[in-house]
Amino acid sequence: METKEDRELYFYLKLTREFEDRVSKLHRQGKILGGVYSGMGQEAIVVGVCYGLRREDFISPIHRDMGAFLVKGVDPKRLMAQLFGKKTGLSKGKDSFLHAGDLERGVFGSTSMLASSLPVATGAALKFRIKKEPYVAVAFFGEGASSRGDFHEALNFAGVHKLPVIYVCENNFYAYSTPQNLQMAVEDIAIRAEGYGFKGAVCSGNDLHAVMKTAHAAIDRARRGEGPTLIECKTYRYHGHSEHDQSWYRPKDELIEWESRDPIQRFEIYLEKRGNNVDQIKDETEKRVKETVDEAVRFAEESPWPDGKEALEDLYANPF
Amino acid sequence: MPTTFIKAIHDAMFEEMKRDDNVFLLGEDVGILGGAFKATEGFLQEFGAERVIDTPISESLIIGAAIGAAILGMRPIAEMQFGDFITCGYDQLINMAATLRYRHGGRAQVPMVVRAPSGAGVHGGLFHSQNPESYFLPVPGLKIVAPATAYDAKGLLKAAIRDNDPVLYFEHKYLYRRIQEEIPEEDYIVPLGKAAVRREGSDMTFITYSAMLYPSLAAADRLKAEAGMEVEVIDLRSLRPLDWETVFRSVRKTNKVVIIHEDRKTGGIGGEISARISEECFDALDGPIIRVTSEDTHYAFSPPLEEFILPNVDKILAKAKALAAY
Numbered sequence: 001m002e003t004k005e006d007r008e009l010y011f012y013l014k015l016t017r018e019f020e021d022r023v024s025k026l027h028r029q030g031k032i033l034g035g036v037y038s039g040m041g042q043e044a045i046v047v048g049v050c051y052g053l054r055r056e057d058f059i060s061p062i063h064r065d066m067g068a069f070l071v072k073g074v075d076p077k078r079l080m081a082q083l084f085g086k087k088t089g090l091s092k093g094k095d096s097f098l099h100a101g102d103l104e105r106g107v108f109g110s111t112s113m114l115a116s117s118l119p120v121a122t123g124a125a126l127k128f129r130i131k132k133e134p135y136v137a138v139a140f141f142g143e144g145a146s147s148r149g150d151f152h153e154a155l156n157f158a159g160v161h162k163l164p165v166i167y168v169c170e171n172n173f174y175a176y177s178t179p180q181n182l183q184m185a186v187e188d189i190a191i192r193a194e195g196y197g198f199k200g201a202v203c204s205g206n207d208l209h210a211v212m213k214t215a216h217a218a219i220d221r222a223r224r225g226e227g228p229t230l231i232e233c234k235t236y237r238y239h240g241h242s243e244h245d246q247s248w249y250r251p252k253d254e255l256i257e258w259e260s261r262d263p264i265q266r267f268e269i270y271l272e273k274r275g276n277n278v279d280q281i282k283d284e285t286e287k288r289v290k291e292t293v294d295e296a297v298r299f300a301e302e303s304p305w306p307d308g309k310e311a312l313e314d315l316y317a318n319p320f
Numbered sequence: 321m322p323t324t325f326i327k328a329i330h331d332a333m334f335e336e337m338k339r340d341d342n343v344f345l346l347g348e349d350v351g352i353l354g355g356a357f358k359a360t361e362g363f364l365q366e367f368g369a370e371r372v373i374d375t376p377i378s379e380s381l382i383i384g385a386a387i388g389a390a391i392l393g394m395r396p397i398a399e400m401q402f403g404d405f406i407t408c409g410y411d412q413l414i415n416m417a418a419t420l421r422y423r424h425g426g427r428a429q430v431p432m433v434v435r436a437p438s439g440a441g442v443h444g445g446l447f448h449s450q451n452p453e454s455y456f457l458p459v460p461g462l463k464i465v466a467p468a469t470a471y472d473a474k475g476l477l478k479a480a481i482r483d484n485d486p487v488l489y490f491e492h493k494y495l496y497r498r499i500q501e502e503i504p505e506e507d508y509i510v511p512l513g514k515a516a517v518r519r520e521g522s523d524m525t526f527i528t529y530s531a532m533l534y535p536s537l538a539a540a541d542r543l544k545a546e547a548g549m550e551v552e553v554i555d556l557r558s559l560r561p562l563d564w565e566t567v568f569r570s571v572r573k574t575n576k577v578v579i580i581h582e583d584r585k586t587g588g589i590g591g592e593i594s595a596r597i598s599e600e601c602f603d604a605l606d607g608p609i610i611r612v613t614s615e616d617t618h619y620a621f622s623p624p625l626e627e628f629i630l631p632n633v634d635k636i637l638a639k640a641k642a643l644a645a646y
Contacts, residue, residue: 055609058388058392075598090424090425091422091423091424091427094423094425095423098435099419099423100424101424103430109423109424111415111419112415113411116384116415116416118384119380119381119383119388120388120391120412120416122384122385122387122388123384123385123386123388123396124382124388124391126373126385126388126389126394127388127389127393129370130344130370130389130460137388149378150381150384153376153381153384154381156378157375157377157381157385181362192360252556253460266646277435313426314426314458315461316421316463317421317430317484317485318483318485320512320515
């Protein structure tokens with residue numbers, strides 16, 4: 001029989017997929033402007049890592065990590081309004097997509113300079129250490145970001161101080177169009193952890209249970225004061241780098257092969273093996289997901305635009 | 321007993337760390353060594369390794385980690401060993417810290433200070449002499465201060481630590497042990513964004529900040545002695561926010577302006593000040609707005625080269641006399 005946890009995990013997987021699918025459609029309809037970056041195919045990573053995190057635990061998601069926001073409890077309505085550039089969005093229209101966070105729920109908004117959130121998440125972990133708080137910081141990044149200096153600076157420092165931080169690499173094998181073999185001369189990014197004096201682990205990013213097992217072991221170790229972990233989740237994005245990208249640079253059969261390892265289908269097979277009525281669970285979940293996303297879209301569409309002059313607000317905490 | 325500029329910086333941090341547990345230090349060699357310039361001498365012994373953190377050579381990490389801790393309620397003071405090295409953490413300041421509150425819809429604050437020992441005149445050469453303040457000038461979300469006196473060094477640093485925004489604190493190395501004065505024992509701050517009128521005058525205004533205050537004051541004294549001129553000298557102290565009110569009031573009084581700074585002319589803050597004065601006080605001007613700055617070159621090492629590059633009393637005097645005769 002399915003447990004409450006299974007139901008919730010399945011809901012978040014499906015919600016992430018549906019939310020992103022709707023965003024892609026809205027983008028094609030011209031209702032969402034600017035860059036849209038889909039994490040479709042990678043849902044098991046963010047759901048698996050974030051499920052069970054505490055509110056105070058700090059996460060810094062990147063552009064394909066919509067699910068991380070949702071699992072961490074960010075209101076889907078405000079998240080959708082953010083994508084629309086509406087006043088009710090997380091950044092009140094100041095920036096698009098995932099550059100806004102919700103610090104009340106421990107979600108940090110990153111920048112477009114990939115890997116630059118790794119030092120920041122490390123600083124959050126430093127705060128937990130200094131204040132002796134039992135929380136962890138989780139930094140998400142792609143394999144492309146691991147080529148930047150900030151990756152090294154952050155992991156090196158975290159290793160020295162055994163900080164409670166988990167670095168989660170979502171290796172989807174392409175930095176925009178650049179394949180992994182042109183990005184680095186190693187196969188597994190996780191082996192780099194050894195150079196920083198802590199553990200690395202590789203898992204299938206399309207297998208929710210593999211992600212959860214790996215991530216939760218790392219989170220438990222961090223909470224016990226045993227230091228950081230570098231987790232590498234092998235995965236694949238179904239869409240191009242952004243919605244404008246047809247990703248012709250990837251071999252056709254590659255996508256088909258990865259679709260056969262779809263994280264949601266895989267979880268459905270697991271549910272079935274546990275003796276559940278999957279069709280029924282699926283219907284119920286899809287109904288709930290559709291209602292949530294419909295409501296979010298309605299809220300975003302009905303929300304007001306910001307006034308032009310609001311562009312001058314929110315620059316300083318102590319204005320002059 | 322007189323307090324040196326560097327001791328004032330030391331004392332400001334020490335007192336703030338005593339006052340507030342959330343204040344902590346991180347930077348290269350700030351702990352065991354007590355800082356390359358001894359600004360943090362004795363801090364490790366007093367506050368322990370949890371609050372005085374010797375970092376690897378990683379400016380991006382130093383600034384980025386300060387940001388991460390600051391948004392969760394800490395008040396980090398990050399030291400760039402030399403102001404020149406701030407470029408290695410540039411992305412963290414420009415894209416991460418400066419935009420953070422804005423893109424979080426006003427629901428985040430970054431109460432941190434980045435200390436940057438800057439400036440020339442000590443034969444530091446190309447990479448230990450720069451005045452990087454103008455690199456940051458156009459960036460909203462950051463605050464920039466540059467004290468000239470020991471009193472201000474302490475008061476501005478305390479204000480910066482207590483401020484809820486990221487503050488870049490440019491401290492001029494040349495002043496560290498050359499400047500000293502009696503400063504109050506009791507706690508005080510110098511508010512961000514307020515200039516100081518160091519010398520009253522009605523014939524001409526000198527606008528300056530940081531180490532260039534001293535040759536500016538010396539030139540003003542000589543103009544009084546040699547030509548009977550009364551020069552008003554404004555020490556900006558804060559570069560963003562900049563105290564335009566004090567600047568414009570003085571220009572309307574004296575009608576002639578010389579801007580003196582150690583940073584290079586092209587793209588330096590003097591250009592911005594000049595343009596604003598033109599926009600706001602054009603009717604009041606009795607001559608062109610003159611700048612005395614470093615030459616548009618790198619801060620060369622050899623003494624004759626460095627001397628040639630930097631502004632000095634004679635250069636200020638020559639320009640001011642030419643303007644007076646305009």
